[in-house]
Amino acid sequence: MLNLLVWLGVLAPFFYIIYGIVQLTFLGNIFYFGPEPGQYILEWMGQSALAMLFATLMISSAHRLWALPIVRYRRRLGVGTFFYALGHLLAFAVFILGLDLTLLVQEIIKRPYILVGMTALVLLALLAVTSLHTLKRRLAYRWIQLHRLVYWVAGLGVLHYVWQIRDGYFLFDFYLLLLVLLLAERVKAKKVFNPFAGRKTTY
Numbered sequence: 001m002l003n004l005l006v007w008l009g010v011l012a013p014f015f016y017i018i019y020g021i022v023q024l025t026f027l028g029n030i031f032y033f034g035p036e037p038g039q040y041i042l043e044w045m046g047q048s049a050l051a052m053l054f055a056t057l058m059i060s061s062a063h064r065l066w067a068l069p070i071v072r073y074r075r076r077l078g079v080g081t082f083f084y085a086l087g088h089l090l091a092f093a094v095f096i097l098g099l100d101l102t103l104l105v106q107e108i109i110k111r112p113y114i115l116v117g118m119t120a121l122v123l124l125a126l127l128a129v130t131s132l133h134t135l136k137r138r139l140a141y142r143w144i145q146l147h148r149l150v151y152w153v154a155g156l157g158v159l160h161y162v163w164q165i166r167d168g169y170f171l172f173d174f175y176l177l178l179l180v181l182l183l184a185e186r187v188k189a190k191k192v193f194n195p196f197a198g199r200k201t202t203y
Ligand code: HEM
Pocket: 042, 043, 044, 046, 047, 049, 050, 053, 085, 088, 089, 092, 096, 114, 116, 117, 118, 119, 120, 121, 124, 157, 160, 161, 164
């Protein structure tokens, strides 16, 4: 049951976009996503990526603090984060750049926070690729070290977000507070014996 709920949670933002596109293109509901559908999809994908990223980090903390048996869903949420971040990039390339990559430099000069988002996405790609079971096994302890980068991704994601907010800082305040709490938990986490490292480390 929980398995199904997690799948639904990961896929719901995507289904919503597909439903909206069907409304917009086939059912004549042209204002389904408001006056700027492209901008709406871009923002929706970005928000979904950030929300899923924080959900992933919360699973890690919950696992360390209370040994909750939900850690097996973490990978799914992590891959979901990457999927929505890619969708966000695709929406940016299609709706903002009009698939004209020569406009990218102009856009970066106009909105430097794009570079921050790009850095976060590159790191996310690295984490997604190394989540493949074979690579995970081969990297062993280095996998744990590498995947600590996810906290940097969260920091970059929050910076990318706040840099372009025009009004309404509530969500930003929420993510910032959550990031501080998650980092504090991570730093204070109890070390346990790690068979990959042959010594006590923080998972
Ligand atoms: C190649 C990478 C990326 C590019 C080019 C990019 C670009 C953009 C752009 C153009 C906006 C819209 C700003 C506006 O409203 O004018 C935006 C917003 C946003 N991005 Fe990104 N981004 C990237 C990566 C990411 C990543 C990795 C995340 C999350 C982990 C993210 C999360 C967000 C969020 C939450 C918003 C705010 C949406 C809103 O206004 O509600 N972005 N991004």
